[in-house]
Amino acid sequence: MRSTRRLIAVLAALAVLTAACSSGSTDDGEAEPTETSAVDAGETSEEGGGDQGDAAGDSNQESPVGSRPQVMIGSVNSLTGPVPFPEASAAAAAVFDRYNANPEGLITIEYIIEDDAADPALASQAARKLVSEDNVVMMAGAASLVDCVVNGPYYAENGLYAVQGTGVDESCFVSRNIAPINTGPYAGLTASLYFTSEVLGHDAICYFQFDTGLPPDPLEAAIARWSDITGKSLVTFDLYTPGDDFTPFVTKAMDEGCTAVFEGGLDFTAIAFDEATQGQGATFDIVHFTSAYSTAVAEAIGSPDNNTYANSEFEPFTDLDSPALADWIELMNSADVPLTSFAEGGYLAALATIQILESAGLSEGDDLAAQRSKVEAAVLGMEPFEHPMLGSPYVFGDAPAHSPNQASKFVQIVDGAWQTVTDDFIVLTDLE
Amino acid sequence: MISAALSGLSSGGAYALVGVAVVLMYRLAGVMNIAVSVFGAFGAFSMVSAFDGGLGLWPSVVLGVCVGAATSGLMGLVMAWLFSDSDAITRSVATIAMAITFLSVAFRIFGDTPRSFPALFGDSALTVSGVVVKATNVFAIGLAVLLAGLLVLVLGRTRLGVRMVAMSNRPVSAELLGIPTRRYTVAVWLVGGAVATMAPILAAPTRQADFTSLSLLVVAGLAAALLGAFQSFGLTVVGGLGIGVLEAVAVRWDLVSSYRSTLPFLLILGVLMWSQRGEVWDESR
Numbered sequence: 001m002r003s004t005r006r007l008i009a010v011l012a013a014l015a016v017l018t019a020a021c022s023s024g025s026t027d028d029g030e031a032e033p034t035e036t037s038a039v040d041a042g043e044t045s046e047e048g049g050g051d052q053g054d055a056a057g058d059s060n061q062e063s064p065v066g067s068r069p070q071v072m073i074g075s076v077n078s079l080t081g082p083v084p085f086p087e088a089s090a091a092a093a094a095v096f097d098r099y100n101a102n103p104e105g106l107i108t109i110e111y112i113i114e115d116d117a118a119d120p121a122l123a124s125q126a127a128r129k130l131v132s133e134d135n136v137v138m139m140a141g142a143a144s145l146v147d148c149v150v151n152g153p154y155y156a157e158n159g160l161y162a163v164q165g166t167g168v169d170e171s172c173f174v175s176r177n178i179a180p181i182n183t184g185p186y187a188g189l190t191a192s193l194y195f196t197s198e199v200l201g202h203d204a205i206c207y208f209q210f211d212t213g214l215p216p217d218p219l220e221a222a223i224a225r226w227s228d229i230t231g232k233s234l235v236t237f238d239l240y241t242p243g244d245d246f247t248p249f250v251t252k253a254m255d256e257g258c259t260a261v262f263e264g265g266l267d268f269t270a271i272a273f274d275e276a277t278q279g280q281g282a283t284f285d286i287v288h289f290t291s292a293y294s295t296a297v298a299e300a301i302g303s304p305d306n307n308t309y310a311n312s313e314f315e316p317f318t319d320l321d322s323p324a325l326a327d328w329i330e331l332m333n334s335a336d337v338p339l340t341s342f343a344e345g346g347y348l349a350a351l352a353t354i355q356i357l358e359s360a361g362l363s364e365g366d367d368l369a370a371q372r373s374k375v376e377a378a379v380l381g382m383e384p385f386e387h388p389m390l391g392s393p394y395v396f397g398d399a400p401a402h403s404p405n406q407a408s409k410f411v412q413i414v415d416g417a418w419q420t421v422t423d424d425f426i427v428l429t430d431l432e
Numbered sequence: 433m434i435s436a437a438l439s440g441l442s443s444g445g446a447y448a449l450v451g452v453a454v455v456l457m458y459r460l461a462g463v464m465n466i467a468v469s470v471f472g473a474f475g476a477f478s479m480v481s482a483f484d485g486g487l488g489l490w491p492s493v494v495l496g497v498c499v500g501a502a503t504s505g506l507m508g509l510v511m512a513w514l515f516s517d518s519d520a521i522t523r524s525v526a527t528i529a530m531a532i533t534f535l536s537v538a539f540r541i542f543g544d545t546p547r548s549f550p551a552l553f554g555d556s557a558l559t560v561s562g563v564v565v566k567a568t569n570v571f572a573i574g575l576a577v578l579l580a581g582l583l584v585l586v587l588g589r590t591r592l593g594v595r596m597v598a599m600s601n602r603p604v605s606a607e608l609l610g611i612p613t614r615r616y617t618v619a620v621w622l623v624g625g626a627v628a629t630m631a632p633i634l635a636a637p638t639r640q641a642d643f644t645s646l647s648l649l650v651v652a653g654l655a656a657a658l659l660g661a662f663q664s665f666g667l668t669v670v671g672g673l674g675i676g677v678l679e680a681v682a683v684r685w686d687l688v689s690s691y692r693s694t695l696p697f698l699l700i701l702g703v704l705m706w707s708q709r710g711e712v713w714d715e716s717r
Contacts, residue, residue: 080543080544081544082544082642082644084544084545210640211690238683238689239689239690241693242640242642242644242645243639243640243641243642243644243645243646243648243693244639244640244693245440245442245443245635245638245639245679245680246638246639247439247440247442247443247638247680248436248439248440248679248680248681248683248684249683250439251435251436251438251439251680252436252683252684254435255435255436265640266546266640268545268546268547268548268640268641268642269546269640271548272548272637272638272639272640272641275551275637275638276638278555279551279555279557279564279566279638280439280564281564300548
């Protein structure tokens with residue numbers, strides 16, 4: 001019996017130890033070395049030229065282009081967790097890599113990517129590490145479920161600004177110190193509903209939203225904005241939790257007479273929702289958030305019986321012939337970053353950040369305080385960043401809240417691939 | 433409302449299968465296995481990994497079921513070796529440690545990204561009251577009913593079944609009489625793991641299938657098992673189907689729709705309180 005108790009104690013300790021080791025990041029918020037291109041890209045950004053470098057966070061790197069002022073840029077991302085977003089920071093890292101290798105660059109950027117695993121505690125630790133230990137002067141290219149809500153006030157306290165690669169929750173769009181490069185779920189929702197009702201011509205729309213645990217108020221505000229523009233309202237708005245079967249929602253939409261459904265989830269929920277829809281023989285059109293807009297989703301769904309659309313916050317990445325995408329495609333392919341909307345966001349956020357940093361007038365002798373002061377001035381007074389991949393100019397500026405990107409395009413699955421169905425961006429500010 | 437109820441059968445079949453596995457292990461191995469769905473998810477993710485790697489659909493299913501069964505059987509061996517003299521509560525608590533350990537191992541192996549599962553029978557379906565009931569759902573329900581019936585027959589009408597019941601009621605006496613209790617215990621865990629693996633494989637195609645969500649099928653399975661008093665396979669199957677139907681109907685009722693995932697917990701609470709309604713609440717409680 002005594003030996004059995006010891007064995008039980010050993011087993012329990014083993015279980016706890018394994019659980020502790022299984023988290024996506026260490027206790028101090030550092031990203032563990034993973035197979036993701038985000039970390040690989042983060043590693044390479046410190047040396048430039050796409051070479052494999054040391055682990056993220058190591059600042060002992062040679063500048064390959066002589067003495068240029070070195071600038072530390074940070075990024076807190078949900079690389080692991082229930083809703084992972086690894087591509088945004090990976091794309092930003094690729095942009096910074098290339099910039100560092102360019103002899104005409106004015107600065108050398110050391111880009112540090114941290115993983116918060118969608119855990120608020122880890123996000124907080126990661127931000128504090130970046131600000132206090134790594135001495136970053138701004139944040140760029142991040143995509144996280146919790147970074148904005150957890151760290152927004154902290155960035156504000158420390159006079160730091162964040163050009164988010166992908167803003168997810170409401171906090172990203174109501175913070176003085178954070179300005180996402182993407183349209184975001186709320187403007188994206190309004191644009192998607194507008195597309196569904198005014199472009200596709202549907203009056204009976206059902207909306208099923210993935211329940212992230214965040215308050216639905218911003219979603220309801222986005223719906224109200226659509227109602228104000230169009231004078232229409234939804235037939236039903238329901239939340240579904242992770243693991244919910246979609247069949248009851250599909251039958252509800254059918255019974256309610258909906259001719260279109262907006263499914264507000266991710267890529268995997270889009271596939272599962274399509275499976276449930278096909279299974280029930282439903283004929284309504286389906287529109288998804290931009291997170292469903294990936295080649296994997298199009299290939300998995302194939303040739304749907306239902307017209308299936310998705311929102312694109314930037315120039316649709318599947319429009320490979322689009323001249324607006326040429327540089328982005330080449331860079332992402334060379335850095336092994338998947339071609340997704342998140343990668344577009346990271347890429348554009350990094351370019352905008354470079355514009356800001358180059359206009360800051362940084363010099364080699366600047367200490368941390370001087371660097372941060374100059375960067376703050378550059379952020380608040382920046383010229384609008386324009387790019388053919390963007391439907392609205394991106395500008396940070398000095399405002400209590402930022403949601404500069406109010407534009408969307410839309411794509412449809414045809415024979416296992418996405419095709420662009422809107423020639424021009426739908427710009428919400430033009431409609432109000 | 434009928435269409436709403438019928439749309440719940442897809443989940444109900446999975447809950448019934450998990451419930452049958454839970455009752456099987458409770459009755460014959462004397463353990464309320466919290467980890468049974470973790471083993472099942474392990475097998476299911478092995479299946480989808482093999483399928484995504486190029487293995488055919490049904491060979492992948494067989495592989496997944498074998499992995500789920502083997503994982504469960506291994507833990508059954510550990511349980512028979514270390515906890516053969518322990519009471520049911522101790523064994524059940526040990527399964528919590530197993531669940532945590534295997535969740536951590538699974539995250540290392542499979543990650544925590546959801547996977548897209550193939551439907552076993554494609555788009556094959558029949559239509560009842562205007563609602564399409566997929567062949568997958570019919571298979572899940574049929575499998576649960578078949579297993580429940582088979583287990584009732586085996587345990588009640590065969591020598592093997594009698595021995596296994598004896599083993600679960602009086603393990604020491606059974607062992608003294610020459611019944612290979614350790615072997616039978618492992619066999620129960622093997623069968624339980626195999627049954628539990630079929631549940632996520634059948635349920636996953638129409639939901640976001642990440643490892644955690646599939647592991648949590650055990651909650652509804654426990655509720656179903658409770659409705660069967662952890663004794664009746666038939667009532668457990670009915671209970672599992674009923675929970676699936678209830679969740680689907682709740683989608684139509686705005687007042688409770690957002691809280692429908694708590695229904696199994698409320699059911700567990702309600703049944704436990706009902707079962708204790710005749711007890712005297714004196715100072716000993």
